Amino acid sequence: MKKIFIVLFLNLACLQGASLLSPVLEIGVNGTTKDMVLYGNSLLIGTDNGVLQVYDYESRVFTKTITLPEVQDFMGDMIAPRVYSIDQIEGRYLLLSDSGKGGYANLWVHENNVTTQLFSSVDKKAAIKARFINKDQILLGYLSNEAALFDIKSKEEVYRIQLSESKFSDFALNEAKTQAVYSCESGVLNIIDTATGKVIKVLKGLNLDNVYKVDFKQGIVSAAGQDRRASVYDALTGKGEYIEASFLIYATGLSPSTKRVAFAMDEKNNISIYIRSTKVKIAELQGQKSTLNNIIFKDENTLFSSSDDETVMMWRLK
Known part of the structure; x- marks a missing residue:
């Protein structure tokens, strides 16, 4: 006692x-927040509704929304992918999302209003976190506790190590x-x-x-x-x-x-x-x-x- x-x-x-x-301040976003990054005067928010939203916290307005295509879940239904991880560097945006298949991820970059896919479920990468190291390289964290550096230009991993x-x-x-x-x-x-x-x-x-x-x-x-x-x-x-x-x-x-x-x-x-x-x-x-x-x-x-x-x-x- x-x-x-x-x-x-x-x-x-x-x-x-x-x-x-x-x-x-309370900011209402489009879905449940999965990841958040601060970049300059902007707050980047990735949600389970398949979007990356950019919020200017000084003017208190959303300035950009990137929406990913729907994926097919294990029941065959089309759903919005969960955006696990996001980032930004020099006008280029990064999105790591659920592929809907086997726990594997999709990786995307968005620049000049164009979204490009870097890898998909076909590549069988169970990555759940991603960040830019520079404009052309992305650091990945795998569910298996592997660290990898992915090169955007070659679409290959520079290294992958088991921690x-x-x-x-x-x-x-x-x-x-x-x-x-x-x-x-x-x-x-x-x-x-x-x-x-x-x-x-x-x-x-x-x-x-x-x-x-x-x-x-x-x-x-x-x-x-x-x-x-x-x-x-x-x-x-x-x-x-x-x-x-x-x-x-x-x-x-x-x-x-x-x-x-x-x-x-x-x-x-x-x-x-x-x-x-x-x-x-x-x-x-x-x-x-x-x-x-x-x-x-x-x-x-x-x-x-x-x-x-x-x-x-x-x-x-x-």
Whole structure:
């Protein structure tokens, strides 16, 4: 009984020092959000309704919509594909989507109002995440926890490496796109050189189960764990610390300076904001209605979040 009282007291103390905030903007999107990317003044949103929507958060209007063709499901019905992953670089858009066949993916690029398919279910690629490394190369994450670099011009993989036997969960690029951290169901994180695929650092010991999401900025990695551990590593030294949560942690995000880190820490889908160096909680963002899947900082005080529903939220810490 005494132990329970102490835990409750500490949780209350944390909340008393934290600001309770509501979203400053709610953005209705066309379908359930599956992926979200910040590019300049635009928010790219991929949904399970077969679309990529581009939203200008300053003027607060949608500026572009890319719609993919329907696919045939296992029942023979034509349905909108789920857009698993999206990105943008120099006027070129990237869409990785469900093919409707055997768990394999379709990969598309859209440029000058033309959508071109790079691979389909025929190629049997079970990729579930994709990001541009440069305008002509795409980093892929396979369900089998393989990392691959795909060349757009040749439509061939430059490399494909097996990181482990565990199921892939997520990857995140550093700012220069020279390195990427991959997470999986084992809790072990692998940092690779994106040009060669070589593993240059293994981060382990903090998470003991599936790491749903990762972020990677300024040499710092944050990891959202199924084991209710909100972890932060120094990618150079491999050392880190974690904060214990009351629920599975589905999403995380680092501010550009990495002074602040965000985690989804409870069953109510609230987002907790911490000072990374001290682990002091400074804010709790309340209002997300479904399981969180993306948290992105625009700057130190502005961030966006999405969840398994049709609403993207914008928050301000000041």
